Amino acid sequence: MSVIILLLIASISVAALFLAAFIWSVRNGQYDDEVAPAVRILFDDKPAASAADTIVPDKNIQP
Amino acid sequence: MSKLTTSPVTPQCYHCGEDCRGELLHAHDKDFCCTGCQMVYEILNKSGMCDYYSISRNPGTSRKIKMREDKFVFLDDAKIAASLIRFSGEQQSHVNFYIPQIHCSSCLWLLENLHRLDAGVLSSKVNFIRKETDIVFDHHKTSLRKVAELLTSIGYEPYISFSDMKPSVTRISKNKIYKLGVAGFCFANIMLMSFPEYLGIDAKEQHLVNLFRFANLFLSLPVFFYSASEFYISAWKSLRHRFLNIDAPIVLAIWVTFARSLYEVMSHTGGGYFDSMSGIVFFMLAGRVLQDKTYQQLSFERDYTSYFPIAVTRLKNEQPETAALPDIRLDDTLLIHNEELIPADGIITRGKALIDYSFVTGESLPVAKETGEIVYAGGKQTGANIEILVIREVTQSYLTQLWNRNTETGRRDEERSFVHLLSRYFTLILFSIAAATAAWWYLHNPSHVWNAVTAVLIVACPCALLLSNTFTNANILRRFGRNHLYLRNAQVIEDMANADCIVFDKTGTLTTGRYQDILYEGEPLQEHQVKAIGALAAQSGHPFSKAISNWAGHAGTKQTVSGFCETAGKGIEGIVNGDLIALGSASFVHKAPHAREGSEVYVSIEEEVKGRFIFRNHYRDEIPSLLKRLGKNYRLAVLSGDNAGEQFYLREVMGFDAVLLFNQQPSDKLEAIKNLQSQGKKVMMIGDGLNDAGALQQSDVGIAVSESNNNFTPASDAILAAGELARLDRFLQLAKANRKVVMAAFVISVLYNLAGIFFAVKGLLSPMIAAILMPCSSISILLVTYGLSNFYSYRARLQ
Structure with missing residues (x-):
């Protein structure tokens, strides 16, 4: 019946993975603003119209 | 009236959507209400960012009030800039601005595309709920001041106040949410691994039974040591204050359950109650998290520092320089510009002041002060620049003093909810039952004492009371929020229910600050005279002039006024169509002074007094009927900073036993x-x-009471949208229902427990049924509280 032990370990580690994902998402501030992300995704990215557009925003900013 | 029906629809400003009254600008095939709005459009048009106008209709805010050119000079000051910038590296600086104008998806889009307007801005991210923008900029290419000016030029002026100088505190603790997550994870897995035990496992598989039991024990450790620590801390805090709150018996039940389960697992006598323990911790934490989910975007803790500017202009040897607010000393001379707040008490040394104390007193009329008079901190200068000599430092000013005193007296006992009192009786009864059980078993069969006592303590945990309380509170808070009453925390619901005396402020609360009822008394005026008076009044920004200009209609605004002259605090005069017209106080229009000066404006044409305009505060809709309804059950009072002019009216509405006090200082x-x-x-x-x-x-x-969510409100327990004030009695009704719902749910849960004990004693309850019933009873209590509180809010006719 050692297969049960294996299954147990597998199921708990999958659940633990989800727990870790949950804690990460809270810490990351994904629930801080519930309005902006939903709106932001609808904006179309226009092709670069001016020189200013070529600047790539720094993505590594943590609030 | 015919004039109104035949005139075409007033064109709306393309930028801000306001009606273009008075001047109308037509450019780029679009209408604008002012040059400010047109300029924003032109800036955006130049960078090809007119998407701003296609995302939402008329997304801008009116730009009629022009900003001083050098308003943000203080951001060049290294010390002030350093206090605002949160992080500064070699290439980039991070700053967080509060921008109250953020209100729609266009705002979001524009503010996140700032880098297209200025290459120095590297990125910006909006937090819509908090109306904040995180901006990262390259400080070699641009500066903090330039970023602030860029924002202002497109209509999003950042609000920078003295409180921004202090290190910001973390807004909400996320610890509770982590604890909830961990408890949920452990609870679900323990449930899963308890099934073999409940369903009956083959006796030959004893090693597997032990495996599951120890796995459960292992999984319950994070719940016991981490998730439940929320209750340990709270119970310990109240015990230290010699107070027994509801968390104390709950902690006892958690400990007893854990100890007994540990004993059972170690002694191989049973599987323990790890599932029940982690389940109840999970549900109770969920209740707490829901109850504490208050309104991030609103601040209930504002003190004077959020109102005061971060820096002011100080004159040193006649030269203006920027000084941070804490650096202002006695005998400094400050230069106060138009629309700027006076930061410290002082004597006017130059210029004529017209000070708007609406912020301090709620009174909408500006007060005129001459050179040599004292002005108090908190007033806003309207008109030309003035200079003041500081006579009291910022922290010693009249307003600040008032505030400091309050923080000492305003300390509250947070734990006065009836739930704690109830749980205390509950605990007392519980202990006596446990003691009686112990005594009975000690006499009959001493080996059963331990089992019996722990069983009683586990079953009789007041967790159902806590559950029903937190979930009811959370639902009622949510209901209030939907009706635009935002409470600071759940305790306020009970305080509202307990109140038996309601005190109102008059100006700005019972009445609107903006609109005034206007009445003309005197010789009838001919139409051309009305137009002329309107034309004259339109020249001035004084609230009375605006009201008269509205009264006269905007037809007269095209007439030219010559020789216009405004005497601050007295009146205005000018020549329209060859007639000299004067509007102003009794003494200004050459008439004997009158008792009720201040709420009357006299008008004279060619030095002949024609009559007077009488202004009355405009009461909010339905306020009189609200006061009558409340008067039946509450003692009412009005504290007004105004004169007693409205006394008779209020007495009539509020009845004889109401307390009416006028001319009240803070x-x-x-x-x-x-x-x-x-x-x-x-x-x-x-x-x-x-x-x-x-x-x-x-x-x-x-x-x-707040006119809009952006407005600054003083520190308080709750914020109510002004338009909802008329429904105050319904809010009170729902607050009172709160206790009924909690009690009903509690009684139901006690019945559950009694039934459970009854069947358990008879041996009719299998462990599996018990394990399934436990979460079901918790969920049914939640449903009962939810349903009942919704029913009461429906009955109180709230959404």
Whole structure:
């Protein structure tokens, strides 16, 4: 019946993975603003119209 | 009226959507109400960012009030800049601006595309709920001041106040949410691994039974040591204050359950109750998290520092320089510009002041002050620049003093909910039952004492009371929020229910600050005279002039006024169509002074007094009927900073036993509340301005009335949208229902427990049924509280 032990370990580690994902998402501030992300995704990215557009925003900013 | 129906629809400003009254600008095939709006459009048009206007209709805010060119000079000051910038590296600086104008998806889009307007801005991210923008900029290419000016030029002026200088505190603790997550994870897995035990596992698989038991024990450790620590901390805090709150018996039950389960697993006598323990911790934490989910975007804790500017202009040897607010010393000379707040008490040394104290007193009329007179901090200068000599430092000013005193007196006992009292009786009864059980078993069969006592303690945990309380509170808070009453925390619901005396501020609370009822008395005026008066009044920005200009209609605005002259605080005069017209106070229009000066404006044409305009505060809709309804069950009072002009009207509406006090200084209001409290009254104070701040804090429940969510409200227990004030009695009704719902749910849960004990004693309850019933009973209590509180809010006719 050692297969049960294996299954147990597998199921708990999958659940633990989800727990870790949950804690990460809270810490990351994904629930801080519930309005902006939903709106932001609808904006179309226009092709670069001016020189200013070529600047790539720094993505590594943590609030 | 015919004029109204035949005139075409007033064109709306393409930028801000306001009606273009008076001047109308037509450019780029679009209408604009002012040059400010047109300029924003042109800036965006130049960078090809007119998407701004296609995402939402008329997304801008009116730009009629022009900003001073050098308003943000203080951001060049290294010390001030350093206090605002949160992080500064070699290439980039991070700053967070509060921008109250953020209101739609266009705002979001524009603010996140700032880098297209200025290459120095590297990125920006909006937090819509908090109306904040995180901006990262390259400080070699641009500066903090330039970023602020860029924002201002497109209509999003950042609000920078003195409180931004202090290190920001973390807004909400996320610890509870982590604890909830961990408890949920452990609870679900323990449930899963308890099934073999409940369903009956083959006796031959004893090693597997032990495996599951130890796995459960292992999984319950994070719940016991981490998730449940929320209750340990709270119970320990209250015990240290010699107070037994509801968490104390809950902690006891958690410990007893854990100890007994540990014993059972170690002694191989049973599987323990790890599933029940982690389940109840999970549900109770969920209740707490829901109850504490208050309104991030609103601040209930504002003190004077959020109103005051971060820096002012100081004159040193006649040269203006920027000085941070804490650096202002006695005998400094400050230069106050138009629309700027006076930061410290001082004497006017140059210029004529017209000070708008609406912020402090709620009174909308500016007060005129001459050179040599004292002005108090908190007033806003309107008109030309003035210079003041500081006579009291910022921290010593009249307003600040008032505030500091309040923070000492305003300390509250957070734990006075009836739930704690109830749980104390509950605990007492519980202990006596446990003791009786122990005694009985000691006499009959001493080996059963341990089992019996722990069983009683586990079954009789007041967790159902806590569950019903937190979930009811959370639902009622949500209901209130949907009706635009935002409470600071759940305790306020009970305080509202307990209040038996309601005190109102008058100006700005019962009446609107903006609109005034206007009445003309005197010789009838001919149409051309009305137009001429309107044309003259339109020249001035004084609230009375605006009201008269509205009264006369905007037809007259095209007439030219020559020789216009405004005497601050007295009146205006000018020549329209060859007639000299004067509008102003009795003494200004050459008539004997009148008792009710201040709410009357006299008009004369060619030095002949024609009549007077009488202004009356405009009461909010349905306020009289609200006061009549409340008067039946509550003692009412009005504390007004105004004169007693409205006394008779209020007396008529509120009845004979209402307390009406006029000419109240902020400190008088505070004393009046204390006085009522010393008579044993639970006082609810409803006010709006900074002058009510002391009274709001002193009262048992302070509700700040706000015209819009962006407005700054003084520290209070709750914020109510001004338009909803008329429904106050319904809010109170729902607050009172709160206790009924909690009690009903509690009684149901006690019945559950009794039934459970009854069947358990008879041996009719299998462990599996018990394990399934436990979460089901918790969920049914949640449903009962949810349903009942919704029913009561429906009955109170709230959404």
